[in-house]
Amino acid sequence: MPATIDTQFVDELLAATRDVFKTMVFHDVEPSSPMSGDALRPGANVVGTVAFAGKTSGLVVFYSTLEVAQAITASMLGVEPTSVNGELPDAIGELTNMIAGSFRTRMAGVRGETWAISVPTVTVGSDFYTKYVSDVQRVLCPFRMGQAELYVELIVTRSAGQ
Amino acid sequence: MRFLIVDDSSTMRRIIINTLNKLGHQDVQEAGNGKEGLERLTSGPVDMIITDWNMPEMSGIDFIRAVRSSATVKDVPVLMVTTNAAKDDIVEALKAGVNSYVVKPFTPETMREKIEAVLPR
Numbered sequence: 001m002p003a004t005i006d007t008q009f010v011d012e013l014l015a016a017t018r019d020v021f022k023t024m025v026f027h028d029v030e031p032s033s034p035m036s037g038d039a040l041r042p043g044a045n046v047v048g049t050v051a052f053a054g055k056t057s058g059l060v061v062f063y064s065t066l067e068v069a070q071a072i073t074a075s076m077l078g079v080e081p082t083s084v085n086g087e088l089p090d091a092i093g094e095l096t097n098m099i100a101g102s103f104r105t106r107m108a109g110v111r112g113e114t115w116a117i118s119v120p121t122v123t124v125g126s127d128f129y130t131k132y133v134s135d136v137q138r139v140l141c142p143f144r145m146g147q148a149e150l151y152v153e154l155i156v157t158r159s160a161g162q
Numbered sequence: 163m164r165f166l167i168v169d170d171s172s173t174m175r176r177i178i179i180n181t182l183n184k185l186g187h188q189d190v191q192e193a194g195n196g197k198e199g200l201e202r203l204t205s206g207p208v209d210m211i212i213t214d215w216n217m218p219e220m221s222g223i224d225f226i227r228a229v230r231s232s233a234t235v236k237d238v239p240v241l242m243v244t245t246n247a248a249k250d251d252i253v254e255a256l257k258a259g260v261n262s263y264v265v266k267p268f269t270p271e272t273m274r275e276k277i278e279a280v281l282p283r
Contacts, residue, residue, distance in 0.1 A: 023268060076176075093171070102245070
């Protein structure tokens, strides 16, 4: 297994995330340098997860603070952030689903791989982190949406790029 | 013109409704899955169905097959909005009776073009 995830995977995930935010959240997001490593723990109160499986298997994970997730939800729904109540988990789940789905489509185009993806799960809380089994490769992609910070992580459980 | 949106995500239903509103369409009904969609179709005529693929209770594909086998609504145009973009998925949807296909994420312009493409002339 390679030490790091193939840059093509990262590039397509970055492009998928930017496309989803531009068209469905109506905000541009600007990526900064992706980070690799097993000990990455982005501070987040909201975590959306979608698994994918095929020749390559893994997870696409969205992280943000509750405040940023509320702003994203409000923008998707076309309402004020103060109006967001119980809609947040569904909105963040749909956002993660679209990022993972767009990533899957892009990878099918460039590599010809066909993946199945799971329904999204969303965790909302505080003082928690997600620990994965050791046999994974991870790359964490930070984004800025205005002054807000959010992250999208790619976790690959099988060989990426081999 | 009346639309029926069938999607288990309330967020996606709202996004599609907002998009339709921007395009000048105000008469929109909603359903959370295919089974609810079939129930809505018995309560009044619709001019176009916009449905998701992956839903609980009854999937979008099963819903479309049920629509196409119905005596009363079999000719209603159906637009599928989904993240399933593989060729096999599109072929399966077309075989089930979808008129056109929108891959998420989408722009209002894409939605407008797809709606206009499947409307009866």
